[in-house]
Every structure is written in C-alpha cells, then in structure tokens.
Amino acid sequence: MHQARAQVQSVRVVSSTWARDSHDLFDFEATDLHRKIFTALKPAVCVRTGTDVQMVSEHVPVNNMYDPLLRLAQKDGAFWVDRAPPSSGSKKLWLVVRDMPSGAHHLQEGDVIKLGRFKFRVRQLVGSGEAQPELKLDDSSSVCRVNPGGETELAQTLCRICLLEGPGEGDPLISPCLCKGSIEYVHLGCLRHWIRGRLNLSDSTGGSYFFRPLPCELCKAVYPTYVQNDAEPQPMPLVEVPWTKPPFIVLENMVRDSQQHACRGLHVISLAEKVLKLGRGHESDVRIADVSISRCHAMIRFQHGHFQLEDNNSKFGTLVAMKKPRLLEPGQGVSIQMGRTVLSLSAQTDVESLEAPTPIRHGPSGGAADERQLRLALLNRFSGARPDGWTTEHPGDAAQLPGEADE
Ligand SMILES: [Zn+2]
Numbered sequence: 483m484h485q486a487r488a489q490v491q492s493v494r495v496v497s498s499t500w501a502r503d504s505h506d507l508f509d510f511e512a513t514d515l516h517r518k519i520f521t522a523l524k525p526a527v528c529v530r531t532g533t534d535v536q537m538v539s540e541h542v543p544v545n546n547m548y549d550p551l552l553r554l555a556q557k558d559g560a561f562w563v564d565r566a567p568p569s570s571g572s573k574k575l576w577l578v579v580r581d582m583p584s585g586a587h588h589l590q591e592g593d594v595i596k597l598g599r600f601k602f603r604v605r606q607l608v609g610s611g612e613a614q615p616e617l618k619l620d621d622s623s624s625v626c627r628v629n630p631g632g633e634t635e636l637a638q639t640l641c642r643i644c645l646l647e648g649p650g651e652g653d654p655l656i657s658p659c660l661c662k663g664s665i666e667y668v669h670l671g672c673l674r675h676w677i678r679g680r681l682n683l684s685d686s687t688g689g690s691y692f693f694r695p696l697p698c699e700l701c702k703a704v705y706p707t708y709v710q711n712d713a714e715p716q717p718m719p720l721v722e723v724p725w726t727k728p729p730f731i732v733l734e735n736m737v738r739d740s741q742q743h744a745c746r747g748l749h750v751i752s753l754a755e756k757v758l759k760l761g762r763g764h765e766s767d768v769r770i771a772d773v774s775i776s777r778c779h780a781m782i783r784f785q786h787g788h789f790q791l792e793d794n795n796s797k798f799g800t801l802v803a804m805k806k807p808r809l810l811e812p813g814q815g816v817s818i819q820m821g822r823t824v825l826s827l828s829a830q831t832d833v834e835s836l837e838a839p840t841p842i843r844h845g846p847s848g849g850a851a852d853e854r855q856l857r858l859a860l861l862n863r864f865s866g867a868r869p870d871g872w873t874t875e876h877p878g879d880a881a882q883l884p885g886e887a888d889e
C-alpha cells in the first residue's frame with residue numbers, strides 16, 4: 483500500500499458538465515456535454531463558472547464568480563478528494579454508482595443515496611436474525627401512555643370512533659393527539675383498525691410495506707409511534723405491522739419542504755425473494771412518480787452478505803453521498819458529481835500521464851453507452867488498470883484524511 487502511494491505522481495481529472503442547469507441534475511444520456519481534461523501534479527481546487535471548469539491552485543482565493551466544486555489534497559505522497567473550501571458553503575460530493583468498480587456500491591447504514599432529485603437515507607440493514615424494522619422518524623418517535631386518566635375515571639368516557647363508553651378488555655382508551663373534550667379519547671383497537679385501512683399494509687410479500695406517520699384528521703397532530711401500557715415493560719408499536727422477513731432494508735424518504743406532494747415515511751422492503759427495484763415504473767418496489775426518475779432507475783440486491791446498490795443506466799444517475807475525504811488509489815478511478823458537473827479522477831503512477839492530454843471529441847456522440855465508455859477509458863488510459871481488474875470498493879477507502887483535523 484505504501485509503495486503504491488509513493489508512486490503516485492499526478493491525478494488525471496476528466497470534467498463533464500451538462501449544458502443545462504436544472505435542479506442540480508446531470509444528464510448521463512446527454513451528448514452535448516462540456517468536457518475538459520486536467521492533469522494535477524499538486525494540490526488544487528476545482529471550480530466552475532457557467533459550464534467552464536477550471537483547476538486552480540489551492541492558495542488562490544476563489545472569488546464569487548466561481549462555484550467551488552472539489553478540493554484535491556495531498557498527504558504523504560497520496561492524493562485525496564474532499565469538499566472544496568469553505569466546506570460549509572460548497573456543494574455536496576456525490577459518488578457516481580455506475581462508475582464504481584463492478585458498478586455497485588456496498589450500502590451501509592446512514593448512507594444517503596440520491597436518484598434523480600430524490601434522496602433516501604439508509605436507516606437499517608438487516609441480513610439475518612430476528613431483528614425487525616425500527617419504525618422511528620425523527621419527529622414522530624413519541625410514546626403515548628395508556629389510560630392517562632386511570633381506568634375508573636374513563637368508565638363514562640366515549641371512544642370517538644365507535645362511540646362506546648369506557649375501555650374494553652385489553653383495549654384501553656388512549657389520548658393520541660391534541661384533540662380535547664368529547665373527542666379526546668379513542669380505543670387503541672379502533673385507532674389501529676382505522677390506521678390499518680389508511681396504510682394498506684396487507685398483501686405484501688416477505689412483509690414489505692411503506693410506513694408513514696399519520697396525522698389526526700381533526701387536529702393534524704401526528705399520531706405517536708409507540709404506545710406504553712404501564713403494565714408492560716416494553717412500549718408496543720401503535721401500528722400493527724407485518725413481520726418482515728430478512729434480509730430487509732429500511733429506506734427513509736428525505737422529503738424537502740417544497741415537496742408537499744411527496745410523502746415522508748419509511749420503505750421497509752424484504753429482499754428474501756427478490757431484488758429491490760426503484761423507479762418510475764409500476765413494477766417498482768419503491769415507486770417515485772417524477773420526471774427525474776427512470777422507469778427502472780436502480781436496484782438493491784443482497785449478495786455475499788452485502789446490500790449492493792446498482793444503477794440501471796438511469797438518465798439522471800444513482801448517487802451516494804461522500805461522507806469523508808477519499809483516498810485516490812492507483813487503478814481505482816472514481817467519479818464524483820457536484821450539481822451539473824461530474825469529475826472523474828484517477829491517480830496516475832506512470833510518467834506517460836504527464837504528457838499533454840489527448841484531445842477528445844466534443845459534440846454529438848453515440849449516446850449514453852459511448853459516453854460512459856469514453857469516461858472510463860479516460861480514467862484508465864494511463865493507469866494500466868482495466869475495469870475487470872478492479873477490486874470492489876471497501877469502506878477503508880474513505881478513511882479520515884491524515885492530519886486534516888489539525889488544519
Ligand atoms: Zn372505540
């Protein structure tokens with residue numbers, strides 16, 4: 483490893499920028515991309531103005547005319563990629579899944595993935611065992627206490643759904659929202675029956691479902707996730723969900739305020755008998771009806787003990803948020819998207835790479851497949867590695883940049 487690092491002499495950077503500026507998207511099928519090739523011999527910052535990408539010295543102050551894209555740092559003879567300074571104001575870095583070794587990303591809990599303009603957070607990955615989905619969204623993890631007024635006090639109290647008085651056998655009255663007065667209480671069983679009808683949790687294979695916090699239709703307060711009966715040690719889920727067969731994944735819809743039509747919630751999907759499909763098509767397990775999503779956009783499969791995310795040649799790509807600075811290792815190119823620009827970077831060990839870049843064609847080409855081939859060819863031209871010789875990505879690649887915290 484140290485030997486390999488010592489040999490790195492430069493980084494080849496291929497920048498591709500989509501002519502349009504739309505929702506921070508990059509069109510992987512576009513043929514009118516603005517492309518440039520750079521060879522970086524020392525630390526640099528990648529900036530963009532309009533569709534023009536430039537590499538500047540990291541000591542040159544970046545003015546407001548430029549969008550900072552990415553920082554190429556150098557430590558102990560190795561090159562690293564990191565967010566451009568100031569990291570708070572610069573664009574997020576997204577790893578392009580289709581350009582990863584073997585075309586797949588090993589998912590980990592906490593990963594944020596992006597399809598078109600939709601984001602999901604990987605909340606839970608369970609390969610085997612007895613674990614069940616944790617149905618907790620940040621703002622809806624409240625617990626409702628059973629019979630807060632006491633059994634006898636509620637004997638004359640009406641359930642707002644069935645209009646019967648008092649708690650039933652094993653069916654307490656609860657006060658689940660902000661409603662007060664004659665509609666404050668409801669039987670747990672009556673509320674569960676109503677929620678079951680709204681969430682449509684039945685008839686799924688392997689116990690897959692979409693869980694979303696439901697609000698009270700009157701006061702709009704979100705119903706609690708769990709109900710705590712003082713007689714029982716553990717709170718029980720308010721919603722009776724099916725048993726989910728492992729391996730399964732829990733994906734959270736990351737809904738922005740502007741996406742009122744979209745629904746915040748958790749996709750619980752069992753991969754026991756199938757490959758998970760995400761897309762716009764009806765056959766998708768996670769269906770997203772949006773123009774930025776391809777019919778079959780991406781897939782997640784459980785293989786060799788890992789949850790693997792794959793892109794299905796989607797128009798606007800499948801991306802994974804880069805959480806930490808990333809080491810550039812020779813023979814392992816990486817493509818990173820920042821808004822409408824994709825930068826493909828590869829560490830070069832060969833002196834040939836120091837020669838002037840080969841001019842490459844601009845303008846119309848033969849479509850998405852050619853586009854990808856071109857990008858990969860440029861990545862590998864001087865590194866001596868072939869795509870089929872790449873090893874799979876491992877988390878250690880994204881270790882902390884040495885000495886970074888001291889700066
Ligand atoms: Zn009732």
Ligand SMILES: [Zn+2]
Nearest residue numbers: 659661698701
């Ligand atoms: Zn209410």
